[in-house]
Amino acid sequence: MIINRDTIIKAYEESEIGEYAIPHFNHSDFWDMSFIVEAANEKDAPVIVACLPRVAERYGLDKLTLMMNFYSKHSEVPIIYHLDHCHDVDFCKRAIDAGFHSVMIDAASLSLEENIKTVKEVVDYARPRGVFVESEIGQIKSAGEEGYTPVSFKATVDEAMKLVEESDVDSLAVSIGSEHGFYAHAPELDFELLKRIKEKIPVPLVLHGGSGIPAKDVKTAIKHGIRKVNVGTEIRHTYITSLNASISENGAGVHTIDLFEEARIATKAVLGSWIEIDGAAGKGRKTYEK
Structure with missing residues (x-):
């Protein structure tokens, strides 16, 4: 399937x-990319496979897109490759x-x-090249960052409207109380704020910091307008812990293929669970056919 801005917009319209x-789902290397x-x-299910700039820098933009374009071309469901949380315009x-x-330009820390x-x-650079762009309003940080509380960096309806209207961005990540990484406390999503933003914003809304949010809260957020849910930490944690367990059990003499099989099974179980939570199971070929 050929993926471009038009097909991504179509996938969001279906959602x-x-x-x-x-x-x-954020990947860290080529193995977990294939698991996703x-x-x-x-x-x-249609999915967005994403990487952070540090992953892109480590493996190389061309190598990553070569692999992902192969997957997208031969997949029976939409596979969208996305650069996540990039703060640098030139790197985007x-x-x-x-x-x-698709790329996310994260300038939320600026005025x-x-x-x-x-x-x-x-x-303006992406549009004529057929690439989808995501931005962020409010600030979605990681628990433990100095001076950060989920409340202090929440989005506002007026700022969200102004950003979308004046930038013509394609989707918007909204800070409604979620955090990156595992939560040190029970997350409290501001559903009333989400509903108000949804009423005013014509583009798809994105929930970052999915790892650790209870499934019922994710489903409520989707009910009130979230059309993409980001998960990274839980995938990476599952991948690493299952790989460590496999090494401990089998030793360093085991073949790499066998070593990664346990990680593949465990990681795919988590991925499948999130696909079900998001309500996306069974939607991929339908999107493809249209």
């Missing part, structure tokens, strides 16, 4: 009609040129005016 979220693609096809442009289907200016620069 809006069906009231589900497109699962977004396998899980998506087995669950018949490099990712676009390398063949990423609203600078955020808009930065996002618009990426949008």
Whole structure:
């Protein structure tokens, strides 16, 4: 399947009609990248496979997109490749040129005016090249960062409206109380804020920090307008712990293929669970056929 901005918009339109979220899974290397693609096809779900800039820098933009374009071309469901939380405009442009289907320019730590200016620069570069762009309003940080509380960095409706209207961005990550990483406390999502933003914002809304949010809260967020749910920490944690267990059990003499099989099984189980929570199972081929 050829993936571009038009097909991504179409996938989001389907999720809006069906009231589900497109699962977004961060990968760390080529192994867990393949696990995500396998899980998506087995669950018949559209997915967004994402990496952070540090992963892209380590493996190389061209190598990653070469592999992902192969997966996208031969997959029976939409496989969208996305650069997550990039703070650098030039790196976003490099990712676009390398063949990423979607990029997130994260300028949320800047003033609203600078955020808009930065996002618009990426949008203006991406749009004629058929690439989808995500931005962020409020700040979605990691628990434990100095001076951070989920309440202090929440999005506002007015700022969300202004950012979308003036930047013409394609989707918006909204800070409604979620955090990156595992939670040190029970997460408290501001569903009333989400509903108000949804009423005013015409583009798909994104929930970051999915790892550790109870399934019932994720489903409530989807009910109130979230159309993409990001999960990274739980996948990486499962991948590493299962790999460690396999090494401990089998020793260093085991073949790499066998060593990674336990990680594959465990990671795909988590991926499959999230696809079900997001309500995306059974939606992939339907999106593809249309």
